[in-house]
Amino acid sequence: MPKKTRPTVRDVAALAGVSVATVSYVVNGRDNRIGADTRERVLAAVRDLGYVPNSSARGLRKRRTERVCLVIGSLGSPVQEQLVRDLHAAAEADGYGVLTLIVDSPAHAAHAARLLRQGLADGAVFFDSARHFGDFGELARGRLAMVVVDNSVAPDGFDVVRTPEYEACGEALDHLLSAGRRRVAFLGHRHDLELDDRSARLAAYRDALRRHGLEPDGRLVGAGADSRVEGYRATAALMALPEPPDALFVASDRAAISAIWAVRDTGRTVPGDVAVLGVGNLEEGSVIHPALSTVGQRQIDFSRVARLLFERLAAAEPPAAREIVLPWSFIPREST
Amino acid sequence: MPKKTRPTVRDVAALAGVSVATVSYVVNGRDNRIGADTRERVLAAVRDLGYVPNSSARGLRKRRTERVCLVIGSLGSPVQEQLVRDLHAAAEADGYGVLTLIVDSPAHAAHAARLLRQGLADGAVFFDSARHFGDFGELARGRLAMVVVDNSVAPDGFDVVRTPEYEACGEALDHLLSAGRRRVAFLGHRHDLELDDRSARLAAYRDALRRHGLEPDGRLVGAGADSRVEGYRATAALMALPEPPDALFVASDRAAISAIWAVRDTGRTVPGDVAVLGVGNLEEGSVIHPALSTVGQRQIDFSRVARLLFERLAAAEPPAAREIVLPWSFIPREST
DNA sequence: CTGTTAGCGCCTTCAG
DNA sequence: CTGAAGGCGCTAACAG
Numbered sequence: 001m002p003k004k005t006r007p008t009v010r011d012v013a014a015l016a017g018v019s020v021a022t023v024s025y026v027v028n029g030r031d032n033r034i035g036a037d038t039r040e041r042v043l044a045a046v047r048d049l050g051y052v053p054n055s056s057a058r059g060l061r062k063r064r065t066e067r068v069c070l071v072i073g074s075l076g077s078p079v080q081e082q083l084v085r086d087l088h089a090a091a092e093a094d095g096y097g098v099l100t101l102i103v104d105s106p107a108h109a110a111h112a113a114r115l116l117r118q119g120l121a122d123g124a125v126f127f128d129s130a131r132h133f134g135d136f137g138e139l140a141r142g143r144l145a146m147v148v149v150d151n152s153v154a155p156d157g158f159d160v161v162r163t164p165e166y167e168a169c170g171e172a173l174d175h176l177l178s179a180g181r182r183r184v185a186f187l188g189h190r191h192d193l194e195l196d197d198r199s200a201r202l203a204a205y206r207d208a209l210r211r212h213g214l215e216p217d218g219r220l221v222g223a224g225a226d227s228r229v230e231g232y233r234a235t236a237a238l239m240a241l242p243e244p245p246d247a248l249f250v251a252s253d254r255a256a257i258s259a260i261w262a263v264r265d266t267g268r269t270v271p272g273d274v275a276v277l278g279v280g281n282l283e284e285g286s287v288i289h290p291a292l293s294t295v296g297q298r299q300i301d302f303s304r305v306a307r308l309l310f311e312r313l314a315a316a317e318p319p320a321a322r323e324i325v326l327p328w329s330f331i332p333r334e335s336t
Numbered sequence: 337m338p339k340k341t342r343p344t345v346r347d348v349a350a351l352a353g354v355s356v357a358t359v360s361y362v363v364n365g366r367d368n369r370i371g372a373d374t375r376e377r378v379l380a381a382v383r384d385l386g387y388v389p390n391s392s393a394r395g396l397r398k399r400r401t402e403r404v405c406l407v408i409g410s411l412g413s414p415v416q417e418q419l420v421r422d423l424h425a426a427a428e429a430d431g432y433g434v435l436t437l438i439v440d441s442p443a444h445a446a447h448a449a450r451l452l453r454q455g456l457a458d459g460a461v462f463f464d465s466a467r468h469f470g471d472f473g474e475l476a477r478g479r480l481a482m483v484v485v486d487n488s489v490a491p492d493g494f495d496v497v498r499t500p501e502y503e504a505c506g507e508a509l510d511h512l513l514s515a516g517r518r519r520v521a522f523l524g525h526r527h528d529l530e531l532d533d534r535s536a537r538l539a540a541y542r543d544a545l546r547r548h549g550l551e552p553d554g555r556l557v558g559a560g561a562d563s564r565v566e567g568y569r570a571t572a573a574l575m576a577l578p579e580p581p582d583a584l585f586v587a588s589d590r591a592a593i594s595a596i597w598a599v600r601d602t603g604r605t606v607p608g609d610v611a612v613l614g615v616g617n618l619e620e621g622s623v624i625h626p627a628l629s630t631v632g633q634r635q636i637d638f639s640r641v642a643r644l645l646f647e648r649l650a651a652a653e654p655p656a657a658r659e660i661v662l663p664w665s666f667i668p669r670e671s672t
Numbered sequence: 673c674t675g676t677t678a679g680c681g682c683c684t685t686c687a688g
Numbered sequence: 689c690t691g692a693a694g695g696c697g698c699t700a701a702c703a704g
Contacts, residue, residue, distance in 0.1 A: 099435045119391050284568075
């Protein structure tokens with residue numbers, strides 16, 4: 001029967017016949033000043049007991065947890081999977097653990113902020129979740145290293161990563177409109193519509209129409225980008241209009257793919273009758289027929305984002321807040 | 337300029353002119369024995385200083401973190417979103433924080449196990465990730481309350497949640513074969529194929545064929561359920577065979593939906609030329625045309641799973657290991 | 673009703 | 689090269 005309580009340094013020290021300091025040195029790799037045989041005895045005791053240092057005690061003493069946190073808006077997008085991978089890789093290299101907080105509402109954001117303020121981790125990357133938070137600056141001042149991927153937030157004791165969505169979407173829409181499409185619909189995320197003028201995708205849409213001498217038609221603007229199901233439904237509704245659109249600008253690739261499907265289910269063709277343009281550059285979009293035209297990072301890569309965080313963590317003094325821009329472009333394929 | 341170091345109980349106590357014990361009582365709601373005016377002074381000091389208790393110190397002292405961990409195999413499935421929601425709801429009710437560990441490889445599993453052994457959380461739910469782990473029993477004995485959702489693991493100091501996949505898939509396949517389909521292909525997850533006989537879905541497939549006097553054809557069995565892209569590609573390859581299948585059993589709804597698309601892109605119809613059967617009961621499957629026949633929980637609900645964990649956490653003594661079975665059924669729709 | 677105090681488990685000078 | 693001791697921030701007896 002194993003012991004009921006987890007072993008501590010003292011148990012290891014007793015078993016190995018050394019002091020707790022020696023155990024600590026060995027466990028933390030500061031064992032250049034420890035005799036080889038002593039080290040072996042300690043390691044054996046660690047193994048026998050299944051000793052693992054308690055992270056609360058260690059965190060209390062060292063005043064850092066050696067963990068970082070990924071705060072993410074939702075599950076479900078391959079883009080985020082790449083971020084997870086890149087962050088894990090960088091963390092591993094620096095000996096950090098990674099944990100994830102899922103924040104898809106202001107309530108969850110408050111929850112996450114509390115955990116972070118309590119010292120859950122030493123650093124955090126916020127992705128697709130900034131809109132749910134109130135004051136990032138306050139969190140950053142609580143000695144948390146932070147990188148925020150968001151276009152509507154200004155550096156304030158933390159780094160910011162931007163994506164030039166407005167420009168890239170504008171270019172894609174110009175392409176659509178120059179090709180003669182005249183009734184272009186916009187299917188946004190709910191928060192695009194709530195943000196209204198502060199949504200880059202919606203603004204790009206409106207401005208592009210005006211550049212081409214068209215006035216936005218309220219009936220062609222709505223929600224539908226948040227999920228595949230909503231994308232399908234919204235598109236079906238649009239296609240049932242007396243004057244259906246001849247092009248769809250959908251603010252997510254996932255919903256755009258459903259939109260293609262929905263268009264075809266009404267007997268129309270893509271891009272013949274209706275062009276479809278997505279956002280995000282999912283791999284899936286390049287595999288289907290017709291391949292989805294989209295806007296996003298050509299090669300999805302968040303290693304620079306991860307690097308920002310770990311540079312910040314490694315710095316002795318809080319470095320100046322930086323701001324970087326990820327490369328976004330229009331990626332034309334077959335659906336437009 | 338704010339202070340560089342976060343305030344502690346002592347700072348609050350000093351500002352409020354009380355002792356640290358009083359602060360602790362107030363902060364922890366054990367303030368029935370504290371005078372109302374004193375409490376107000378303490379709360380004011382807490383607000384002024386922006387004091388938040390340090391969770392490492394608290395965890396060290398109380399020997400519990402009041403956090404639970406969701407260990408999940410991958411991002412991307414709405415089924416998991418429901419688990420996230422149900423676990424968050426239960427946690428919130430009991431005053432626990434929830435954090436997520438993403439484990440999609442044995443390396444990540446080792447990483448997660450280490451964090452958990454270090455005392456990251458008091459309890460954990462493992463979903464779609466058990467196959468990456470070695471010894472759950474050892475983790476459970478390290479006083480971690482655990483619930484494992486998996487069919488191939490036996491309770492051992494932790495609770496197990498099972499899904500009767502084999503039976504439900506068998507029923508669905510009987511339906512397919514009874515309707516006269518003769519060349520039924522199986523598109524599995526990679527791990528289904530690695531597990532081979534220990535994969536319920538693959539076993540259900542093989543056994544159903546035999547029940548109907550058919551011999552499995554190796555060319556009709558392969559990977560393709562892990563993602564939409566793989567589902568599309570694998571289906572396209574199958575359809576290019578000299579003798580293409582007349583039915584597809586795809587081990588995930590997501591890939592099954594791509595499979596429908598791939599079939600139709602070859603000019604064939606679903607279910608006319610090819611029937612498609614998925615697993616998982618995504619909402620998306622009920623919205624598309626043809627609606628996807630599938631196998632899974634009719635009403636996706638993990639509140640019972642969450643409840644197991646919090647009952648375990650609330651128990652004074654480690655309760656007996658329990659085992660529950662989630663209701664799975666065949667959900668016929670239009671694609672078969 | 674409030675204050676004093678002893679650790680929780682660990683790391684890290686400082687002596688030896 | 690190793691051991692003793694102090695303290696990180698907090699909670700919970702126990703005094704008063």
